[in-house]
Amino acid sequence: MSGxxxxxxxxxxxxxxLRLAWRRWDQVTDPLVxxxxxxxxxxxxxxxxxxxxxxxxxxxxxxxxxxxSLLAADSLxxxxxxxGTLEQYVLSGQPLTLLLLAKTAAHWxxxxxxxxxxxxxxxxxxxxxxxxxxxVMMSLVLGTLTLSLIGAIGAALTIGLRRGSLLLALLVLPLxxxxxxxxxxxxxxxxxxxxxxxxxxxxxxxxxxxxxLAPLTAAAAVRISID
Amino acid sequence: MLRGVSFAIGxxxxxxxxxxxxxxxxxxxxxxxxxxxxxxxxxxxxxxxxSDPGVTFLESLAYLAHDTALKGDLTAAENLHFSVGxxxxxxxxxxxxxxxxxGVADCADLPCRVLSAGQRRRVALCRVLLSEARLWVLDEPxxxxxxxxxxxxxxxxxxxxxxxxxxxxxxxxxxxxxxxNVTRLELS
Numbered sequence: 001m002s003g004x005x006x007x008x009x010x011x012x013x014x015x016x017x018l019r020l021a022w023r024r025w026d027q028v029t030d031p032l033v034x035x036x037x038x039x040x041x042x043x044x045x046x047x048x049x050x051x052x053x054x055x056x057x058x059x060x061x062x063x064x065x066x067x068x069s070l071l072a073a074d075s076l077x078x079x080x081x082x083x084g085t086l087e088q089y090v091l092s093g094q095p096l097t098l099l100l101l102a103k104t105a106a107h108w109x110x111x112x113x114x115x116x117x118x119x120x121x122x123x124x125x126x127x128x129x130x131x132x133x134x135x136v137m138m139s140l141v142l143g144t145l146t147l148s149l150i151g152a153i154g155a156a157l158t159i160g161l162r163r164g165s166l167l168l169a170l171l172v173l174p175l176x177x178x179x180x181x182x183x184x185x186x187x188x189x190x191x192x193x194x195x196x197x198x199x200x201x202x203x204x205x206x207x208x209x210x211x212x213l214a215p216l217t218a219a220a221a222v223r224i225s226i227d
Numbered sequence: 228m229l230r231g232v233s234f235a236i237g238x239x240x241x242x243x244x245x246x247x248x249x250x251x252x253x254x255x256x257x258x259x260x261x262x263x264x265x266x267x268x269x270x271x272x273x274x275x276x277x278s279d280p281g282v283t284f285l286e287s288l289a290y291l292a293h294d295t296a297l298k299g300d301l302t303a304a305e306n307l308h309f310s311v312g313x314x315x316x317x318x319x320x321x322x323x324x325x326x327x328x329x330g331v332a333d334c335a336d337l338p339c340r341v342l343s344a345g346q347r348r349r350v351a352l353c354r355v356l357l358s359e360a361r362l363w364v365l366d367e368p369x370x371x372x373x374x375x376x377x378x379x380x381x382x383x384x385x386x387x388x389x390x391x392x393x394x395x396x397x398x399x400x401x402x403x404x405x406x407x408n409v410t411r412l413e414l415s
Contacts, residue, residue, distance in 0.1 A: 003286075009313045016301070016309040023300040023338075084294030085310075087262055092313040093285035099313075227264055 009094040010102035017106035031072040031111045032118065038064035039122045050127035057126035058187035061136065062143070062180050065115055069144055070172060072111035073151025074165045076103065077222070081159040087226060096219040104152045104215070112144030128191055135190035135200070142203040143183045149207075149214035150175045156221035179206060228254055232268075234412055238361075241384070241394040243402045246414035252397035253293065255414070256364050259395060260290050272362075286314070289360035291368055295351035299340030303331065303350045306339055311357045325353045329383075330376065344371040352380060363387060363394045381405075 004012070021027050042060045043053055080086040080103075089099050119140050120133045128136060154172040158164035186199035228251045236242050244252045257263040259270050261277060261284075270277040270284075277284040297306045304322050311317045326332045329349045334342055339350065348371050355363055363384075369377045381404055384394060388407025396402065402409050 003315050004312060012309055012312045016298075016305075019305070020298060020300055079298075082294075083298065084292045084296035085298070087260075087290070087292060087294075088296045088310060089313070090262065091260060091285055091288060091290050093283075094313055226262055 004094070006095050006098050009092065010098045013089075013099055014102045014106045017103060018109065021106075021110045027072070027075055028110050028114055031068040032114045034071055035064050035068040035115050036118070036122065038067065039126065043126065054127035054129075054191060057123060057128050058184040058191065060126060061119065061123060061128075061140075061187060062184040065119075065140055065144060065183075066147065066176055066180055068115060069112065069147035069151060069176075070169050072107065073148070073155050073172065074168055076107050076148075076152055076155040077159055078155070078164075081226075086159070086222060090223065090226065096222060097215040100152055100156070100218045100222070101211075101215040104148050104218075107152075108145055108148040112140075112148055115144055116140045123187075128187070131193070132187065132190035135196045136187050138200060139183045139186040139196075139203060142200065142207050143179045146179055146203070146207045146210045147172075147176060149210040152218040153214055153221060156218040156225060159222065159225040179203065182206075229258070229265075229414070232412075232414070234410070236393050236395065236410070238391040238393060239388050239406075240408045240410065241388055241396060241402065241404065243409055243411045244395065244397040244414065245399070245411060250414045252414060253366055256290075256366050256395060256397055260288060260364055261285075287361045289355040289358035289363050291351055291355050291363070291365045293366055293370075295339075295347045296354075297339040297347055297350060300338055302336050302338055303342070303353075304335040306350065307353055307357060310354050314358060317357055321357065322353075325356050326350070328356070329353055329379065345373060345376060348372060349376060349380075352383075356383065361392050363392065363396075365394065365396045365398075367398055368396060369398055369400050 039060055042056065046052060046056065077086060090096060116137055119136050123133055123136045150172055154168040157171060158168045161167060182199040182202045186196040186203065189196040189199065232255060234242055244255055246252055254263055258265050272282055272284040272287065275282050296310065303326060304319065307322045308317065323332065323335060326335050329352060331346050331349045334346050334350065339347055342350065352368060355365070368380055372380060381402070385405040385407060388394060388404065
């Protein structure tokens with residue numbers, strides 16, 4: 001038997017999470033259905049005029065994506081913590097940071113990517129013009145990736161807490177505010193036909209920062225939480 | 228919770244941690260594994276602190292906790308492939324052989340959620356066996372096992388000790404091993 005490299009271990013965990021999701025679809029469908037419900041209910045409560053819907057579309061899309069990501073973040077480590085798998089990660093001798101990064105990547109594929117893929121349809125229903133759909137998708141790719149990474153910190157800090165979901169939301173929301181502001185701004189600029197590069201660059205910077213710091217922080221939080 | 232606890236085990240030796248519920252048996256095992264920090268004291272492996280960089284303690288350790296760390300939606304074979312694979316590569320044949328050895332070959336392709344508690348325990352024990360670790364830390368390994376399974380696990384444990392392995396076992400039952408030097412640590 002030969003020792004598993006860190007990269008191979010991360011890959012294995014990534015594959016395992018995708019296989020688990022294949023067996024249980026709720027991890028994929030729950031956030032997606034929530035996203036669709038929120039974005040569908042808003043137009044019903046407002047005027048059906050496309051011009052009015054277009055004005056609120058950036059905010060509706062981004063608030064729905066943010067809340068949907070929060071909902072999904074709760075499940076990121078919960079099952080592993082409950083069945084003792086998380087302890088086995090810690091004792092595997094592999095870098096916990098890398099394992100959590102692999103888990104977060106799988107989590108984004110399962111909960112963030114479906115939102116991105118369905119967003120052009122939802123945005124079109126909210127009156128967003130075709131030329132802005134690319135920016136909608138790009139902003140959501142950057143935003144949901146960052147939200148998954150920040151969510152990993154919140155999930156790690158709230159392992160084993162009975163009211164963890166609420167606390168997770170309180171922990172993650174302040175960190176997610178800049179994403180909401182710049183993400184919605186990027187979509188808004190794209191709708192009125194102006195360059196959205198500025199907010200997208202800022203979203204990219206936040207993603208890079210999160211990718212660097214979030215796995216480290218989440219790993220430290222896991223060690224504290226299982227103690 | 229624990230005060231003044233000190234012990235040493237060497238190759239071919241097992242420490243049987245006993246005591247009433249809530250006395251700290253699991254906590255002691257978690258401390259040894261490094262999952263629980265202590266206010267005072269240290270765990271040493273091969274003469275050096277187990278947390279020192281360069282000490283290959285985790286590579287030499289296999290831990291069986293109360294929770295089996297099995298995913299209900301994965302089959303027994305898949306669970307072993309993914310969990311053991313984090314440490315080292317393991318073939319499907321090796322997994323099948325270990326499952327057969329512990330009498331759960333029939334469960335290989337069944338999702339773990341449909342297995343009985345005893346079968347799940349035996350699959351979790353397969354992970355320890357496949358780990359090829361020198362130190363086995365087992366928390367109540369005989370829970371939910373029937374008499375023949377208990378005897379079989381004891382036999383496996385004896386073999387491990389005979390090959391120079393070490394074991395730290397928290398168990399209510401007495402340990403009857405054919406080989407290996409078993410010391411009893413009674414916590415109160």
